[in-house]
Structure formats: C-alpha cells, structure tokens
Amino acid sequence: MKTKILIIKLGALGDVLRTTCILPALKKKHKKSSIIWLIKKEAIPLLENNPFLDKIYYFDFNRIKNINKEKFDLIVNLDENIEACRIANPIKTKVIGAYLEGNQIKYTDDAEEWFNMSLISKFGKEKADQLKKENNKSYPKILVNMLGLDFDNNRDKPQLILSEEEKKFAFDFLKKNYISKDKLLIGLNTDAGDRWEAKKMSKTKTIQLAEDLAKEFDTQIISLSESWKKRSQEIIKNSKIKIIDSGNNDLRKFSSIINICDLIITSDSLVLHLAVALNKKHISFFGPTSAVEIENYDLGEKIISSARCDFCYRHKCQFEKSCLEKLSNKLFIEAAKKILKI
Known part of the structure; x- marks a missing residue:
C-alpha cells in the first residue's frame, strides 16, 4: 500500500519552486508513495511535469473541505497560512511543520530550525531575525534535516521541466x-x-x-x-x-x-x-x-x-x-x- 504524503506550500512563487528540492529525497525514502502538493492556483505552472509529484491540488474553499475528508500518512506543512495550518491536524495524522492548535499556529519540534526564524516564531520577530542572521545552513539543507533525509547536492535540486x-x-x-x-x-x-x-x-x-x-x-x-x-x-x-x-x-x-x-x-x-x-x-x-x-x-x-x-x-x-x-x-x-x- 502506498504512503500518502501531502505537502502544503502555497506561495510565494519563488518559495514554492525552491521547496521542490525535497521531492527527490522524499521519494527515495518513501519509494512506494503518492505525493500530493497543495498550492495556490497561480503557482501550479511551477510544478507541472515534475516527475516526483503524483497530484497537484490548488487551494480553494471546496478543496479544503475535500482534503479534510482524505486520510494522509504524512502532512508536511511549510506554510504559515492559517487555513493551511488548519489542514495539518496532528491529532489525525503525522505532521511535520506548522499546524493549528485552537486559534494558535504552532510547529512541530522537528521543524523548529526553520520556523524559529519565521514570522510565527515562538520567540517573536526580533529573536527570529537574529536567528536568521546567525543561520549558516541553506534552505534545502534545513528542509531535508527537518524531514529526516540526507542532503545530496547533486540530487536535491529544485526542478522545472520544460515541454x-x-x-x-x-x-x-x-x-x-x-x-x-x-x-x-x-x-x-x-x-x-x-x-x-x-x-x-x-x-x-x-x-x-x-x-x-x-x-x-x-x-x-x-x-x-x-x-x-x-x-x-x-x-x-x-x-x-x-x-x-x-x-x-x-x-x-x-x-x-x-x-x-x-x-x-x-x-x-x-x-x-x-x-x-x-x-x-x-x-x-x-x-x-x-x-x-x-x-x-x-x-x-x-x-x-x-x-x-x-x-x-x-x-x-x-x-x-x-x-x-x-x-x-x-x-x-x-x-x-x-x-x-x-
């Protein structure tokens, strides 16, 4: 049976594209998997023809209702949007990244390295900005660490496949x-x-x-x-x-x-x-x-x-x-x- 994985990264466009670096390593770890990406409609062209994706869902109210009815083995939420965080429910499934608890956006321990430097940092913006200045890791390296993957400079690249x-x-x-x-x-x-x-x-x-x-x-x-x-x-x-x-x-x-x-x-x-x-x-x-x-x-x-x-x-x-x-x-x-x- 395939491992069903949902990635949530809605935007911005550049952030969506650079996040595709996780797909090769994720597919290698979960060889029998179905990887689905939830994204804003305007960013869909960036994911077209990507060989590591099985489905692309665009983000709207009806889609949120349908997704909430689906069962996933893993949700990776790299977005700080409150509706995106609402989908990532750690009670229902394994979540890595941001999620909603009550009315508060929180993030999992394995995602601290990234989200501690973000606008939703539990330390506040001033400390988050300081942590960003002190950071010495690239975005792909932080992400693969977050997901428990090994970084390969030749493999873990963003991809855009032109027709x-x-x-x-x-x-x-x-x-x-x-x-x-x-x-x-x-x-x-x-x-x-x-x-x-x-x-x-x-x-x-x-x-x-x-x-x-x-x-x-x-x-x-x-x-x-x-x-x-x-x-x-x-x-x-x-x-x-x-x-x-x-x-x-x-x-x-x-x-x-x-x-x-x-x-x-x-x-x-x-x-x-x-x-x-x-x-x-x-x-x-x-x-x-x-x-x-x-x-x-x-x-x-x-x-x-x-x-x-x-x-x-x-x-x-x-x-x-x-x-x-x-x-x-x-x-x-x-x-x-x-x-x-x-």
Whole structure:
C-alpha cells in the first residue's frame, strides 16, 4: 500500500519552486508513495511535469473541505497560512511543520530550525531575525534535516521541466529578436516582488550595469524584469545599448526564455529560483536578505553587500543610497569571468 504524503506550500512563487528540492529525497525514502502538493492556483505552472509529484491540488474553499475528508500518512506543512495550518491536524495524522492548535499556529519540534526564524516564531520577530542572521545552513539543507533525509547536492535540486513546445517558443523568440546563438546572451533581472523594494537595484544602476557588461563582453542582454510593463520598459528605453525585451509572457514561457540564456544575473527573487531549477549559470546579489539560505548547487556566484546594515530584512531601505547601489559593477564582471571561464 502506498504512503500518502501531502505537502502544503502555497506561495510565494519563488518559495514554492525552491521547496521542490525535497521531492527527490522524499521519494527515495518513501519509494512506494503518492505525493500530493497543495498550492495556490497561480503557482501550479511551477510544478507541472515534475516527475516526483503524483497530484497537484490548488487551494480553494471546496478543496479544503475535500482534503479534510482524505486520510494522509504524512502532512508536511511549510506554510504559515492559517487555513493551511488548519489542514495539518496532528491529532489525525503525522505532521511535520506548522499546524493549528485552537486559534494558535504552532510547529512541530522537528521543524523548529526553520520556523524559529519565521514570522510565527515562538520567540517573536526580533529573536527570529537574529536567528536568521546567525543561520549558516541553506534552505534545502534545513528542509531535508527537518524531514529526516540526507542532503545530496547533486540530487536535491529544485526542478522545472520544460515541454518541447515551450523550448520551441524560446527558439522562436531567438529568431524573432535576431539573437545570435554564437554570441554570449545574458539575462538581467534587478527587480523583485512589490513587497521587497529593498531587494531591487535602481533603474539607473541597472542601466549602468548592462552597459558595463556589454562593453566588457560584447554581449547580448535580455531584460528579465518581473514587473514587466513599466520598470523593464523604462530600462530598455533609457539604455545606450540595445536591451532585448523578454515580453509579457506567462510563467512557463518566461522560464523558457531564461533557459536560453548563457548567464543569468539576478536579485534574490523568483528569477534566481528559476535559474537554479533550470540548471543555469548565474550570479545572484544580496542586500537585505540572507545569501546563506540560497543553495546555488555549484552553478553560480553570490555577490553580497558589505554594508554594515546588510541582512536587515527591511522591505524598504531607510537610507538615501541602498546597500545594492553601493555594489561595484566590477564585482559582477569578475564573477561573470569566473563562471564563464574567460
């Protein structure tokens, strides 16, 4: 009889994708298992074609009612959403992660390493932020420890499996934009979600970086900005060099464009997690958030702010010139040379 496992990780998009790193080891431990993932509808494309998943449930009121009627052997809840925690009932089944007891969100002892650093930390936000600063383990390593699994750097990676049709879309994108396959192609993203203004590099700094990269490497550059309509257009318009517009595509097509790049340069954002899941060489840069948490699987280089206020976890920088604005473009050029072995 199959072991029935429910994973609950609803969002955000980047967090969902990086959490797929647990699936290979989980499937190895539970060879005869059925793994089901509960997720927000907009994140479903990130799990499509994943060979380790048996079912994907999207999160809505009717689904919650039906799930509560199902019997699971194990529920892994990595989400802090109160409805998600309500599903994870340790009285009915084995739970690892967050759950609801009365009206209070709690978490299991084996999940303390992660949730002690979270917004639901039993120590409060100030202590949680301090624990994050002191943490020296990557997110995948914390998760596999939580689940009693052994971490394998070559196996326990996030995965995004593109279809042949999606790969063809990217090939057609190359032709449509007259992009030469014989010339270096860099995907550049200095954006982040609306919640994290402090993770973003300014448009002016982004343009300077693009121009310096083009001068150093004679490269083609694609803008991979997440807030496509305004920010990306302004960067393209005001740059002295040609920056290719990645367009306003759905998540899978956007991923296929990332996949054709030779190198990705990105903030700590969804684009970083997509690059890792697609096994792309990349450079990631960090200011207010933890670089330690990110496992780059020997695919990239990290550029970390040396400002005294780094790792502040502020959503918006309190200073006129942020730590990311102080990063020298030479750091990116040297990192690119190292990765590309130039």
